[in-house]
Amino acid sequence: MSATPQTPGIVAHRLPPERIAENFADIAPPFTAHEALVAADRCYFCHDAPCVAACPTSIDVPLFIRQIQAGQPEAAARTIFEANILGGMCARVCPTETLCEQACVREAAEGRPVEIGRLQRHATDALMGRGGHPFHRAPPTGRRVAVVGAGPAGLACAHRLAMLGHEVVLMDARAKGGGLNEFGIAAYKTPEGFAQEELDWLLGIGGITVEYGRRLGRDVTLKALVEDFDAVFLGLGLGGVNALAVEGAERDGLRPAVDFIAELRQAADLAAIPVGRRVVVVGGGMTAVDAAVQSRLLGAEEVTIVYRRGREKMGASGHEQDHAASHGVRIVTGAVPVALRGEDGLAEVEVAYVAEGPEGLAETGESFVLRADQLFTAIGQRLGELPEGLATEGGKIRVEGAGRTSLPGVWAGGDCAAGGADLTVTAVAEGRDAAMDIHAALTKT
Structure with a gap:
């Protein structure tokens, strides 16, 4: 369940506004x-x-x-x-x-x-x-392409298609675009609204019509898009989050880390974001580190990352791990939460040590307890409702070559597509390459 300011131990304004502003300043100021x-x-x-x-x-x-x-x-x-x-x-x-x-x-x-x-x-x-845009559109091709998802993959695809002379309709389920860049990255990495500034600048190429609040499967079907457009690109991202299946997981104080990060990124007043005094983050990727560090920056006194494998297996780079440690975040590896307890909300997390065995990870019989009033889960995301007719691989859309799916005329890229690292730069590459493949298919070049 999502924590609220009224949940015991999770409160807003742990630090004064001036301290919050200092904590969330640009982590890597530009060169002179x-x-x-x-x-x-x-x-x-x-x-x-x-x-x-x-x-x-x-x-x-x-x-x-x-x-x-x-x-x-x-x-x-x-x-x-x-x-x-x-x-x-x-x-x-x-x-x-x-x-x-x-x-x-x-x-x-x-x-x-x-x-x-x-x-x-x-x-x-x-x-x-x-100001202005460095590229110009090619002469119109008369072809229309639907791009679903205004995240890094969708934006890169839409821009390249528009530059090549195609008309693009860019759709996104949210009220604003940017995807991961807008909603999923630590606030201190992209301060001062840079994600929206970059989005507006990108759209300056022209030829891209944006339609927000349009969700695939709710407001439009893939079948309709295939019928109405010359090609379709899916940059859906990963809308679902994996649940923490442990005793007491229904308690207040438990929340997906991605929701916490999104709230931070959209907040007009960071100091007003409620955070626990003692926070536990479950996971080992960049999302876990971003949630943990930002909890500290908001005033949490104790923050612990719990990850099931060794540090070398963490999705977060060594640099990010060091960054977390430099902000007082404790990283516990080779351990998993097994129970959440508390009479009024969350009070403690029982954590068991695990070891790799023939059957995978298994508890060693040793455990310990972390006091906590808030827990963020960062144990992976998954594709939401899959459009009908698309083949999958590993829970994602199966693609071949430059993003071709099992449906003719439909391409996919970014986090929703199988293969590749879940990185902004990888999503950009996949969106760009899919656009070039779409262009070649539409113009027979």
Whole structure:
């Protein structure tokens, strides 16, 4: 059940507004022009740059860094946007420490990579801050494409299709677009409404009609879309959350971490968000870390992440784990919650140690108790109601090639599609590539 401000132990205004504002300030402030030049000077401009191969969208990293070095950040931004139209957001939220920067030659030689992510933000901010749009639409093709889901995959697909001259109708079940970028990422990573600013800028290409409040299966059917449009792209994301199946899971104080993060991202007053004094987060991915760290930033005194496997198996990168630890978050691994107890709401969580065995994870017989008045679950998300006729794989939409589904004329990408990492940058790549495949199918090129 969702916690409310009236639930004992879960209260708002644990910290004064000025402290909250400080806590949720931009986690990685932009480079100054001089800092960007110094950072760019560290790049070797490798001919066979491993950083490019490590980027899911294959941004030409050496080229855009050389353009920054030459004093042309806007040209650098165009290089970035040609590969990744959401390069501004990806510069803020991508786990660059496990992608391009981990592959950097400087990282291998010195243990300190070129700061590719911050350089990317420097460039994209420069161009977006100028206003206008860097690309123009091709002549109209007369073809109409429905894009369902205004998250990273849908936005990347819609933009590329519009740029290629197709008319696009972009639909989303929520009242605003952005998907994960708007509702699912820690507030300190994308402050000051950047997700909506980027969305508005992206739509500047033209040729995209946006229809919010339209849910597939409720307001429109896939069959109708296939009949009415020349092609359909599904970027549905993962609307469902996995439930915590333990004794006492019906108690007040238990809440999906994604709901907590979404509330934070939409709140006009962060200080008014209720949070427990003692918080437990179950899970080991980025969502778990974002929920845990933000609980601390809101004033929770004790925050513990409980994950069933070892740290090396956590979905959150080592950088994110260190970030959590630096904010006082305790990480307990090899353990699972087995019971939630309390007379008036949640009071404690019984946690059992587990070990890997022939039959998978099994309790060792040892357990301990964590005092807690709030628990966030971040144990995975799942696809909501599946449109009729689509084949699935591992609980997601099965795709082949550049996102082709089992239904002719229907493509899919992003978190709802099988295969690939659940990352913003991966979703962008899949949306972009699907758009190119759709264009080739519609124009027979």
